[in-house]
Amino acid sequence: MTEQHTLVVERLVLGYGDRVVIDGLDLVIPTGRITAIVGANACGKSTLLRSMSRLLTPRGGSVLLDGKQIHKMPPKQLAQTLGLLPQSPIAPEGITVSDLVGRGRHPHQGIFSRWSTDDDAAVAAALEATGILDLAERSVDELSGGQRQRVWIAMALAQQTDLLLLDEPTTFLDVNHQVEVLDLLTDLNRARGTTVVMVLHDLNLAARYADNLVAIADGAVHAAGPAAEVLTEDCVRAVFGLDSRVIVDPTSGAPLMLPIGKHHVQA
Structure with a gap:
């Protein structure tokens, strides 16, 4: 909770x-x-x-x-x-779905901390919850508008706020x-x-x-x-x-x- x-x-x-x-x-x-x-x-x-x-x-x-x-x-x-999904967000050119969703974990990273199994689990859960696990290695640029929106929602979920x-x-x-x-x-x-x-x-x-x-x-x-x-x-x-x-x-x-x-x- x-x-x-x-x-x-x-x-x-x-x-x-x-x-x-x-x-x-x-x-x-x-x-x-x-x-x-x-x-x-x-x-x-x-x-x-x-x-x-x-x-x-x-x-x-x-x-x-x-x-x-x-x-x-x-x-x-x-x-x-507090997490935010703004209106019409813009993804960096060429970024993959998993990398973009992974950015939701940045607030939980310290200066010297490394990517952890908790981060992996949070990203995987967000991808699965939004139904885009099969898109994880795709470039966000290649996706439809609806697919992109689900990627952004997954990033917000991965932040776990x-x-x-x-x-x-x-x-x-x-x-x-x-x-x-x-x-x-x-x-x-x-x-x-x-x-x-x-x-x-x-x-x-x-x-x-x-x-x-x-x-x-x-x-x-x-x-x-x-x-x-x-x-x-x-x-x-x-x-x-x-x-x-x-x-x-x-x-x-x-x-x-x-x-x-x-x-x-x-x-």
Whole structure:
């Protein structure tokens, strides 16, 4: 099991140039649970995740990991606790799948330490969990978009952190592999207690897999909590500007959002 860590955002202000994207946002990430962040395009979902992983320095407010400002923590100490799969990562030219996944072990390497059997085991487990063991010696350059995405997820898993942040982990994946990846993250959460925070575009997948749903709008948290409380017709209208019907998914029991298009309204 993982160690329990707290991740809290207080009065966070983020932006680019003259544009403020997140303004005074407060958020508490439930420890040992799966949180999905949703919202319209350009609402600040990925910006928030980047700040929570220290890639973006706040203009105001704080991101606190176990009560300490994350932007002041030593990078290696942070990387041993918190892992990140960013949006559209770039692999070094010519690198093999196993070598790229192995880079997830760097935070656990000391100045004089050598590659260990624990490192081998972590990489092998990550390759097997993501279904790419047969690609281990292939060049990442040769892979399809979906295969590459699974390689990046394997690298994040090999890092074996207690908190894992993922920005659109289902990008480039077909529906089958989207479900496989989200099932994998759920298994990781249930087996190890890993705290998972992910940005997702698909509302219904977010509602199905997340214990905690966070809807972002106008630079702040519009609603946060269990999916059944957050994914409502009023919330979808306020956050996405979309009329919808929300019913109970007969398979999962989670809320299921059905968009209402102007050409699909029955008289």
